[in-house]
Amino acid sequence: MKIKINFSSILSQLLLLFFVILWITPTFGLFISSFRDKDQLAISGWWTSLVTTEVNEIHRTKGKKDQVEDEGFYIIKGNLFKKDEGKKVLSYGVTSKNINAYKVGEVAILKDKSEITVFENGNYQLKSKSEFKKKKGRRIFITATSPPSFTLDNYKEVLFKEGLGQAFLNTIAVALPATLIPLIICSFFSYSLTWMNFFGRDLLLATIIASLVVPLQMSLIPILTIYNDLGALFNVEAKSFPGVWMAHTGFGLASTTFLLWNFMKSLPNEMLEAAKVDGASHYDTFVRIVIPLSIPAFASIFILQFLWVWNDLLVGLVFLDKHPSEIILTAKLKELLGSRGENWEILTTGAFISMTVPLFIFFSLQRFFIRGLVAGSVKG
Amino acid sequence: MSFFSLISTILVGVLFFIIYFGLSNFILDFICRFKKNSIALENSVRAIIFIFPAFLVLFIFILYPVFETVRLSFYDKFGREFLGWNNYLWAINDPNFRRSILNNLGWLLIVPTLSTFFGLVIANLTDRIWWGTIAKSIIFMPMAISFVGAGVIWKFIYDYRGTDDHQIGLLNAIVVSLGMEPQAWLTISIWNNLFLMAIMIWIQTGLALVIFSAALRGIPNETLEAARIDGASEFRIFWSIIIPFLERTILVIWTIITILVLRVFDIIYAMTNGEWQTEVLANLMYDWMFRGGGDSGRGSVLACCIMIGVIPILFWNLYRHRQEQKYEN
Numbered sequence: 001m002k003i004k005i006n007f008s009s010i011l012s013q014l015l016l017l018f019f020v021i022l023w024i025t026p027t028f029g030l031f032i033s034s035f036r037d038k039d040q041l042a043i044s045g046w047w048t049s050l051v052t053t054e055v056n057e058i059h060r061t062k063g064k065k066d067q068v069e070d071e072g073f074y075i076i077k078g079n080l081f082k083k084d085e086g087k088k089v090l091s092y093g094v095t096s097k098n099i100n101a102y103k104v105g106e107v108a109i110l111k112d113k114s115e116i117t118v119f120e121n122g123n124y125q126l127k128s129k130s131e132f133k134k135k136k137g138r139r140i141f142i143t144a145t146s147p148p149s150f151t152l153d154n155y156k157e158v159l160f161k162e163g164l165g166q167a168f169l170n171t172i173a174v175a176l177p178a179t180l181i182p183l184i185i186c187s188f189f190s191y192s193l194t195w196m197n198f199f200g201r202d203l204l205l206a207t208i209i210a211s212l213v214v215p216l217q218m219s220l221i222p223i224l225t226i227y228n229d230l231g232a233l234f235n236v237e238a239k240s241f242p243g244v245w246m247a248h249t250g251f252g253l254a255s256t257t258f259l260l261w262n263f264m265k266s267l268p269n270e271m272l273e274a275a276k277v278d279g280a281s282h283y284d285t286f287v288r289i290v291i292p293l294s295i296p297a298f299a300s301i302f303i304l305q306f307l308w309v310w311n312d313l314l315v316g317l318v319f320l321d322k323h324p325s326e327i328i329l330t331a332k333l334k335e336l337l338g339s340r341g342e343n344w345e346i347l348t349t350g351a352f353i354s355m356t357v358p359l360f361i362f363f364s365l366q367r368f369f370i371r372g373l374v375a376g377s378v379k380g
Numbered sequence: 381m382s383f384f385s386l387i388s389t390i391l392v393g394v395l396f397f398i399i400y401f402g403l404s405n406f407i408l409d410f411i412c413r414f415k416k417n418s419i420a421l422e423n424s425v426r427a428i429i430f431i432f433p434a435f436l437v438l439f440i441f442i443l444y445p446v447f448e449t450v451r452l453s454f455y456d457k458f459g460r461e462f463l464g465w466n467n468y469l470w471a472i473n474d475p476n477f478r479r480s481i482l483n484n485l486g487w488l489l490i491v492p493t494l495s496t497f498f499g500l501v502i503a504n505l506t507d508r509i510w511w512g513t514i515a516k517s518i519i520f521m522p523m524a525i526s527f528v529g530a531g532v533i534w535k536f537i538y539d540y541r542g543t544d545d546h547q548i549g550l551l552n553a554i555v556v557s558l559g560m561e562p563q564a565w566l567t568i569s570i571w572n573n574l575f576l577m578a579i580m581i582w583i584q585t586g587l588a589l590v591i592f593s594a595a596l597r598g599i600p601n602e603t604l605e606a607a608r609i610d611g612a613s614e615f616r617i618f619w620s621i622i623i624p625f626l627e628r629t630i631l632v633i634w635t636i637i638t639i640l641v642l643r644v645f646d647i648i649y650a651m652t653n654g655e656w657q658t659e660v661l662a663n664l665m666y667d668w669m670f671r672g673g674g675d676s677g678r679g680s681v682l683a684c685c686i687m688i689g690v691i692p693i694l695f696w697n698l699y700r701h702r703q704e705q706k707y708e709n
Contacts, residue, residue: 008614009508016505016515019498023519023582026533029550033536045548173386177393184397189434198427202705204435209701211442213690215643217665217683219445221452221676224669225459226440245393250441253434281412282426283405311526313646314666330528334650337532344536344548351532355525362524366517369524373587374594 034352035150038345054090055146056099061116061126061137076126080118080140086149092118092142099141110138118142154349162340163324164350167332171310171354173241174320174328178248179306182256183298185249190260191286195272205261211254220318223247227319239321247319248312252305259304259375263297264290300372303365307358329354397433404429446687453680457673467681480659481685483573487644487660488689491580492637496630498581499588504618506589507596516593520586527583527646534579535651540564569657576658579647584640588633595629596622635693642689661686 033046040049059080067074081087093099094108094116102108108116114128118140126138159165192198193205231238267290275285309315316328322335333350340346362369408429412422452459453467471477502519506512522530539549540562547553552562566572599622607617623630645662652658654667665682668675 012505013509016502016509016512019502019505020515020518023522023585025550026537026582027521027525030533030536041548043548044546045550045553047550047553169383169386173389176390180394181397184394184401185433185437188401188430192427192430196423196427196430198424198431204431206698206701207438207443209697210694211438213639213694213697214442214446215639215662215683215686215690217643217662217686218449219441220665221669221679221683222445222448223441225676241389242393246437247441250437253437254442257434281405281409282423282430283409307524311529313526313528313649314662317666318669330526330646333526333528333532337528337535337650344539347532348536351529355529358524358526359521362521363517366520370520370590370594374591 030348030351033344034154034349035152036154036345037149037151038154038343040146041345041348042342049148049150052145052147054143055087056141056143059140059142061124061140063135063137064132065135067126067132072129074128074131076132076137078124079122080124080142081122086147087122087144088120089118089122089142089144092140094138094140096139096141100143116140154345155353158346158349158353162336162346162350163327164329164332164353166324167327167329168353170326171329174244174248174316175306175309177241177245178252178309179302181245182249182252182305183302186253186256186260187291187294187298188286190257190264191282191290193257193261194264194267195285196282208254208257208261212258214254216251216314219247219250220314223250224318237321239319239326241320241326244315244319247315248305248309251315252308256301256305259301259372260294260297262375263294267293296368296371297375299365299368300375303361303369304372307361307369310358400433401429449680449683449687452676453684455677457675457677459676463677467677470678471681471685476654476659476664477682479657480654480661480664480682483658483660484642484689486573487577487580487641488638490574491577491584491641492634494577494581495584495637496588496633498585499592499633500626500630502585502589503592503596504622506593516589520590522583523586525583527579527644528650530579530583531647531650534575534582535566538565538575566652566658567656572652572656572658576647576651579651580641580644584637587636591629591633592626595626599625635696639690639693642686 029046032049033041036046036049040055044053044055061080062076062078066078067076069075080089089104091100091103092108093101094110095101102118104118104120106117108118110116112128112130114126114130114132116124116126116138118124122144124140126132159168193201193208227238227243230236271289272285275289280288311330312328313330313334316331317334320326320328320331322331327335333347333354336343336347336350405426408422408425412418454463454465455461456463502515506516509515525533536548537550538552539547540552541547541549543562547556547562551565556562565575603621604617607621612620643662644660645666648654648658648660648663649666654660654663661682665679665686668679668682
């Protein structure tokens with residue numbers, strides 16, 4: 001059998017592999033980092049956490065409280081590591097100038113004539129003929145191997161202490177209605193654009209096409225003014241969930257209508273004519289025939305709009321308060337970027353939490369997501 | 381917010397609209413049962429019921445604001461006193477505004493070009509490789525992530541520590557391992573814009589990729605086979621068959637990404653907030669909307685500048701829509 005090696009195929013596989021690695025690495029780094037210990041995260045790159053590495057650490061022994069007297073010696077025993085992390089001590093030292101002075105198991109003699117031994121598993125023993133007098137223990141510098149270790153501590157901290165759990169709920173309270181409301185009103189709207197004849201239909205359609213590209217910045221100032229005036233008039237909060245829902249409905253209206261209109265006009269005309277002959281009203285036709293047929297289109301549009309609202313920052317910033325009971329995930333994340341800019345354990349975890357829902361939707365419903373995007377672009 | 385109030389808030393919002401449509405159509409049916417021979421009237425009332433909410437939203441949130449924003453751009457910060465072109469003159473003389481225009485132009489040139497280019501190349505690669513679907517998913521994934529989330533991801537990559545410390549940012553770790561000095565990437569004027577654009581390209585390449593992949597399937601296999609039999613190289617096929625076939629798709633993707641880039645806000649706001657010469661129009665506008673109690677005049681001028689950028693695309697879309705309608709009739 002002749003084995004044919006196709007160089008161009010190997011080359012294109014390598015090239016694609018390069019792109020894939022380039023694209024996945026940033027997200028992967030964030031994902032790994034969110035599970036790392038926060039002290040480790042601050043001093044070493046995330047790529048080092050995947051393999052066993054050597055780390056230098058400073059620990060302190062117990063103080064005079066814990067000493068016991070045994071056959072004329074005063075002894076302090078303990079373990080340097082707080083919890084069992086699987087670390088192994090390689091060497092240790094008692095001064096910061098020479099942190100690798102002693103091998104593990106060797107006896108180090110300190111200035112006050114006391115002796116110390118550190119073992120591989122982190123156990124240590126301080127031994128002295130005279131009583132230990134210092135309240136604080138001695139500092140010990142160790143070099144240890146650290147196996148990959150991951151923790152959920154960051155998630156606990158971020159969800160409950162930093163208030164991201166609340167922001168998560170707020171985002172759901174914004175995103176679900178802000179997706180369903182446009183879907184409801186636009187499905188009726190597109191039905192009438194497709195199957196009803198009325199004066200100005202073409203003009204309305206052209207307006208929708210034009211609105212597709214109008215940047216939402218054009219709407220921010222006037223709508224904010226309206227909301228503030230309404231709030232003052234009825235003595236209610238100008239920034240509220242219903243306000244955001246309607247703003248998102250407004251900004252998503254053109255694209256939702258356009259996609260649905262595109263889909264509905266491809267439905268078989270005969271079916272609707274038959275319903276009409278049978279005496280069904282437009283409402284019956286819509287509910288009994290058009291809605292069941294449009295489920296795939298609804299799914300695509302639901303996903304597009306939901307992701308857009310979930311990931312939005314600007315609308316949430318402008319039309320919602322920064323108060324914990326209203327702030328959305330993206331705004332909270334931006335706030336953390338400002339206030340906890342160096343606390344990468346909080347930022348990476350927060351970012352990953354904000355991405356969970358989109359990623360879940362992405363991986364489970366990718367087909368509908370892609371279909372929606374393609375329908376919206378190739379035809380539009 | 382407790383779980384219960386979360387559910388009830390969502391239900392109230394959604395049910396309101398379902399009840400509107402259900403109830404109004406029910407009442408109409410009820411009335412029509414007594415009044416026979418009024419089908420024309422029934423149909424026009426029903427059209428109004430169907431269209432009214434969407435049209436109201438369209439009017440309040442898009443149509444009215446567009447004209448109001450244009451009007452406000454000629455008024456003072458409270459929208460009371462007419463200033464003529466003064467706000468526009470202010471903008472032209474404002475260094476931040478000029479910097480934003482230049483940066484936006486840079487974004488417009490680089491991001492759509494590179495995203496489309498990468499999308500096209502990767503779509504072609506994935507088309508012929510058995511693990512192409514998985515590769516596509518991975519490259520497409522950033523599309524699902526928020527700009528702020530992407531901002532955090534990349535800020536972590538660009539992270540900078542002093543020369544003596546371990547670099548925890550990937551880029552600086554690579555730079556150091558090559559024996560060079562670590563850099564605070566986001567503070568290097570002009571170049572930092574490229575580092576911000578990289579984020580947008582990273583996200584939008586996925587969009588271009590899936591649309592190109594769908595379009596590639598439309599190329600008739602016979603054409604490609606014929607070219608291969610005639611001994612055309614893959615590069616030649618790409619250049620002489622695939623590119624001309626995808627011309628329209630390329631243009632569409634280009635315009636979509638251009639519109640996205642024109643209003644790019646989240647990335648700049650989250651990463652640098654316009655510092656170190658990275659200001660763009662959308663971020664500057666947000667700034668003026670709230671700075672010192674807000675200046676609706678200057679904010680509106682900046683919004684109008686973004687709008688001017690999309691107007692050519694708007695007319696092009698309308699033109700294409702007209703052509704399509706003619707073709708269908």
